[in-house]
Amino acid sequence: MTTARANRLQLAVVMAVLVLLHFYIRPRLWSPRVSPDFLLIALMLYAMRSGPGAGALAGFLVGLTEDALTPAQFGAGALAHTVVGYLAAWGRAVFFADNLLVNAAFVAVGLWLRDFILLISSGTDERQLLVELTLYSPLQALTTALFTLLVLLAFRQWFAIRLDA
């Protein structure tokens, strides 16, 4: 088995684990609004290890999934995740995010940006937008970043993250 194929397989396993965590473990955690978004973690980790086009496509698929499960404004989730996936791939190239904490912070920023685009495109009024972006989104970004750290630590050999930061 070649190294590239092994890496793809490892990445697929991590993605599958994150999807299972999202749909089976996350409902058992705290409030749904502040519990970690494992799908976004999967998207960010995939986008940071692939090209911008693949990241955008992955974001579109994740957003379509979210829209199908929460059709408050169909298409808003797809739009937000597409942009976040594309920017995550570009950001990886710009920031060389091989550091563990930078990766976690990257995910947190991606979640906040996702919420911002989602709320704007779904027509949220100003006060609720303010509360969401200043209270709930940062909390969810924090929990998501913490679980990103755990995932990266658990699969550090596969993701080849330097832990000396």
Next chain:
Amino acid sequence: MTSASERSYTRRDTVMFLVCLGLSVVGLFSPANWGLGVADALRETVLAPLVWLQARAEEGRTSRVRLRTVTAERDSAAYVAQGIPSLLAENEHLRQLLALSHRLSTPYVAAEVLHQAQATDSRTLLLSAGSIQGIAPFDPVVAPEGLIGVVLSVARRTSVVMTWAHPEFRVSAFTVTGNASGVVAPSASAITSVDGALEFRGVPYRDSVPPGTLVLSSGLGGVYPKGIPVGTVTGVMREQEGWERVYRLRAAANPGAAAHVLILVTPPNADLARAFPSDSEVLAMRRDSIAKVRRADSLAWAAELARVARADSVAAVRKDTATRKPARPPVRPDSARVSAPKPPAPTTRPDSVRPAAPKPATESKPAAPTTRTDTARPKPAKPPSAAPNPLTGRSAPADTTR
């Protein structure tokens, strides 16, 4: 200088990004029915295993975490239910008196709420029950605390609920005191998810609703049954002078925290006509009602006449008594007699052998013991009060108080 392969790689990425972006924008601006249809199709095909997985997770969480709460609620409900038969009988009796039809019983389906991680999760909820369980669009959804929303779209095993936090949500409502009615809608200036998130609009200016008043669904419109708690008034949000007041409501149920809801389903082949009597029944009930009202009025009139007559009689007696009172001897002979101690075994009344009886003829009737002998006593001298009444011009009647 970039190579040709790098340029094609970048161009391909850009094209893919633009295509995905364009599809997202198309979905965003497409009609709502299209989006809901695509979402239903995705949930029923590709995402079905994931939805099933989340439904099992929600069931596991609610079955463990909420066991104690559910047990306590069941115990309290069982205690309250002990009085339900008498309340039902009383309600039925009152409805009969008011010539109302029987109250409709609404069947329901229990479902788990599959919360998502998106910021718009509280506007629409995904439920783990669909058309297989008999759910249809516009079925109301309630939590134990109150109204959650209405079913927006239905797939086979899942359904989407538009909660009261959705900008398009409306429900006709009235206060529990019955003095005000209006329309409840989500507030555009909501600060938190529950407190003050609803507005009670269209309340006439003259109808004042104090804080703490419970607001219920009125049943108008045919979507929500009557009597579902919607929220509690917390204050006046704004008012148009002389026209209407808009009250701030604290929602009864929080969609973001709801884990288990009830969907009030419309039974298949339901005939709502049974809730509304036919024209002939209405006519008969109206006649019956009119007859009942007339009968009640006649009884009330007769009772009033009797009461007036009794009052007149008592007044006349009191008037006569008051007129005679100054001339009456302080102690009536027979009352003094009654107060005297009786002999051990009286065979005849003592006054029957009174020597002072001026009419001995009555004494010659000892064989008639049933006749009170004192009734034959000689009349005492007529008191001055026996003079003709100055008001009526007639003599005072005999004392009937004895």
